[in-house]
Amino acid sequence: MQSITGALVLAAGKGTRMHSDTPKVLARLLGEPMLWYVYQALAPVFGDHIWTVVGHGADRVRAAFPERADRFVLQAEQLGTGHALQVAWQSLRDAGVTRLVVINGDTPLAPTAALRAFVDQSGGCALSFMTLSLRDPAAFGRVVRKNGVVQAIVEAKDFDLDDHGPATGEINAGVYCLDMAAVEPLLAGLTTENKSGEFYITDLVGLAVERDMEVKGVHCGADPQLLGINSPAELADAEELLRARIVADLRASGVLVRAADSVRVGPRVRVAPGAELCGPCDVLGATRIDASACVGPHVWIADSEVGPDAQVRPFSHLEGARLGPNAWAGPFARLRPGAVLERDAHVGNFVEVKKSVLREGVKAGHLSYLGDADVGARTNVGAGTITCNYDGKNKHATVIGEDAFIGSNTALVAPVTVGRDALVGAGSVITHDVPDGALAVARGRQKNLERKRGS
Ligand code: UD1
Numbered sequence: 001m002q003s004i005t006g007a008l009v010l011a012a013g014k015g016t017r018m019h020s021d022t023p024k025v026l027a028r029l030l031g032e033p034m035l036w037y038v039y040q041a042l043a044p045v046f047g048d049h050i051w052t053v054v055g056h057g058a059d060r061v062r063a064a065f066p067e068r069a070d071r072f073v074l075q076a077e078q079l080g081t082g083h084a085l086q087v088a089w090q091s092l093r094d095a096g097v098t099r100l101v102v103i104n105g106d107t108p109l110a111p112t113a114a115l116r117a118f119v120d121q122s123g124g125c126a127l128s129f130m131t132l133s134l135r136d137p138a139a140f141g142r143v144v145r146k147n148g149v150v151q152a153i154v155e156a157k158d159f160d161l162d163d164h165g166p167a168t169g170e171i172n173a174g175v176y177c178l179d180m181a182a183v184e185p186l187l188a189g190l191t192t193e194n195k196s197g198e199f200y201i202t203d204l205v206g207l208a209v210e211r212d213m214e215v216k217g218v219h220c221g222a223d224p225q226l227l228g229i230n231s232p233a234e235l236a237d238a239e240e241l242l243r244a245r246i247v248a249d250l251r252a253s254g255v256l257v258r259a260a261d262s263v264r265v266g267p268r269v270r271v272a273p274g275a276e277l278c279g280p281c282d283v284l285g286a287t288r289i290d291a292s293a294c295v296g297p298h299v300w301i302a303d304s305e306v307g308p309d310a311q312v313r314p315f316s317h318l319e320g321a322r323l324g325p326n327a328w329a330g331p332f333a334r335l336r337p338g339a340v341l342e343r344d345a346h347v348g349n350f351v352e353v354k355k356s357v358l359r360e361g362v363k364a365g366h367l368s369y370l371g372d373a374d375v376g377a378r379t380n381v382g383a384g385t386i387t388c389n390y391d392g393k394n395k396h397a398t399v400i401g402e403d404a405f406i407g408s409n410t411a412l413v414a415p416v417t418v419g420r421d422a423l424v425g426a427g428s429v430i431t432h433d434v435p436d437g438a439l440a441v442a443r444g445r446q447k448n449l450e451r452k453r454g455s
């Protein structure tokens with residue numbers, strides 16, 4: 001059988017210290033779940049040979065990464081990190097894995113380069129693990145050495161100054177490299193005799209040392225990116241680290257980032273050099289911002305495209321939207337999934353657009369709802385125009401032709417079509433199609449009566 005270096009992500013824990021029902025590995029940093037980052041870091045080194053132990057909220061984790069689910073191993077009861085490894089062992093052996101890197105799923109910012117260097121330095125060892133030096137070892141597992149030689153990893157709870165001390169500040173980062181054949185006989189030696197009553201993967205170190213195997217603690221400095229996340233505060237700190245790194249990269253590439261400390265850009269976002277982002281703003285998901293486009297302050301954007309010279313003005317909210325060249329939205333615009341503003345189309349304040357195409361040059365300046373609509377080029381949609389697209393059961397389409405003019409405060413009761421060049425009088429409730437070039441008025445006529453005064 002071929003020999004494979006594989007990776008195993010431990011992601012079954014509940015994350016009690018997060019105080020949330022969401023499995024910890026699905027907690028998000030700049031819009032992406034922790035586990036997504038771990039896979040990003042591992043993929044260049046391990047390709048498809050990445051397995052994941054899931055347990056708490058396994059169905060949710062599976063649903064978040066369906067493409068990886070065939071390499072998920074279920075740890076039905078979470079009896080500790082050592083138990084997670086035991087549960088996955090046979091699947092790894094069956095797949096031909098001979099050398100295994102194990103990484104905690106709560107270490108999302110581990111850089112690929114650090115992992116690659118660690119694997120390179122672990123060659124020939126039975127067991128190696130990454131260590132970091134911290135001023136305060138906090139709740140991390142502590143590395144115990146004698147004359148510089150690793151003896152054990154002792155969890156903070158179990159650390160005893162008399163037996164192990166003094167603590168040096170060298171901690172276990174939670175990344176291990178195992179020679180599977182060498183480590184296999186140690187697995188059965190793990191016990192729950194510790195303060196947590198769990199099987200610890202870290203006990204493998206002491207067991208290997210007892211058997212005179214070659215064990216290495218690979219020191220990796222003090223890089224905060226390698227710290228595990230256990231609490232909301234640590235999540236926020238890690239997110240800030242990542243945010244600053246992404247913004248620095250954008251600035252270096254030629255993006256104009258104003259009020260940079262409050263610009264939050266997700267890792268999948270692409271911003272072209274010459275574009276402008278002004279904080280505070282969030283730009284997340286698979287968003288693309290083209291050259292010379294401008295995203296103003298107090299804007300939230302996810303999974304959208306902002307074309308060249310397009311502008312997203314302050315206080316706008318975009319999700320799954322597309323702005324063509326020189327299109328504008330806002331201030332105070334809401335573009336929901338499927339909103340498309342083609343070249344030179346403008347929507348102004350308090351305009352909501354959902355699953356609708358506003359073709360070239362369309363203007364909807366104020367206070368409108370356009371849902372399931374196709375609005376022809378150069379048409380003007382007056383203030384307060386509403387597409388009544390929902391009959392309580394189904395959604396219906398509104399089609400408006402080119403060069404039409406929809407008067408203010410018009411209700412378009414879908415399904416309905418307004419022809420090209422048509423004019424709809426202000427305040428109309430349009431329930432029937434309007435032919436091309438027609439004037440439609442559908443409102444009560446004004447009556448001016450004599451005013452009656454009390455006697
Ligand atoms: C662990 C290490 C500690 C190290 C730290 C680094 C152990 C015993 N301790 O502590 O030495 O300094 O990471 O961040 O390993 N998990 C499972 N199944 C379980 C329990 C946990 O898959 O039964 C997963 C969790 O989802 C998590 C990872 O293992 O992603 C680590 O578990 P966690 O409880 O966070 O360990 P720490 O206390 O942080």
Ligand code: CA
Pocket residue numbers: 104106228229230
């Ligand atoms: Ca942890």
